[in-house]
Amino acid sequence: MKLIKTKNKKYLIVGSLVLATATPSFAIFGVGDIVFDPTSYASLVSQATTALNQLKTIQSNIEHFSVKQQWQTALTKLENMNVASMFGETAGINIALNANSPSASLTGWKTATMPMSGSTSAYLQGQNVNSAQRAQLAMIETSDAISPDCLTAVGTYRSGRNQNSNANSLLAQQQLDITSSTNSEIEQLNLLNAAEAQRMSEMQAQGTLQACLAAQMTVANMQERNAAVLDLNTAATVQQQRSTNDTSAANESNTWQTYLP
Known part of the structure; x- marks a missing residue:
């Protein structure tokens, strides 16, 4: 009888330890049904919520603009140039300065500049290739090539002002937008x-x-250089003439060679 009581006491102690270490759970609809664990359920809900938030973040980050051409620009907005033409002397210049028109640039430059006469061309043909006259001709020809091209460049720069103004405004507006649609x-x-x-x-x-x-x-430098060289050449020529031809007064033995007109 005493041995049976001892065994029962041992079983009670083991059962108590098992109950003390068990996780919180309970059976649904009585013993033997599915066991529900609140701690595990709460952990699963937390994990699912975290995954859902991560998915929403990814979806938000991959949103994109469908129309990007609205920001495309080529130039900066400028005001129109307005060149006076009292007698048609600047015909084509206005178009050249405000539009991308190489033909208007060339026509306007030719109309607004002094042409070279036929007699001048014949005169230059007989000059040495390194003469002052040929150097001036080279400067004129260089200027005639560069200037119409620059007129076209200015006109091209101005011609996109309407398109660029709209694109710049749209970009600036969306850069400053604080809504979720652009952020x-x-x-x-x-x-x-x-x-x-x-x-x-x-x-x-x-x-x-x-x-x-x-x-x-470059053209301006050509003109300045030609003028400087012409002055030096003139000084050397005058000095040579003074040395060759005696310019002293009557009965004078000395020649004044340092005077230049």
């Missing part, structure tokens, strides 16, 4: 790329104008 990661990257494309277009257009400025400076 996903890929949308912001698209805006940055569009701004960089606009900047590159502007740099290319500015580069064309800067090339024209450099070309015009």
Whole structure:
């Protein structure tokens, strides 16, 4: 009888330990049914919520603009040039300065500049290739080639003002927008790329104008150089003439050779 009581006591102790270490759970609809564990359920719900939030973040980041051409620009907005033409002397210049028209640039330049007469052409034909007259002719011919091209460049730069104004405004508006429609990661990257494309277009257009400025400076330098060389050549010629021909007064033995007219 005592042995049986000892065994029962041992079973009670083991059962108590099992109950103390068991996770919180309970059976549905009585013993033997499916066991529901609230702790595991809460963990699964948390994991599912985290995964759903991550999915929403990914979806938000991959949203993109469907119309990117609205930001495309070529030039910067400028006001129209308006050149007076009282007697038609600048015909074509207005068109050349405000539109991409090489033909108007060439016509306008020829109309607005003094033509070379036939007799001048015959005179220049008999001059030495390195003469002052041929150097002046080279400068004129260079200017006649460069100037119409620069007129076209300026007109091309101005002609895109309406298109560029709209594109620039749309880009600036969406860059400053604070709504979710333009603030996903890929949308912001698209805006940055569009701004960089606009900047590159502007740099290319500015580069064309800067090339024209450099070309015009070359023509101006040619004129200044020709004038400086002509002065030096004149001084040398006068000095040579004074040395060869005695210009001293009567009964004078010294020749004044340092005077230049």
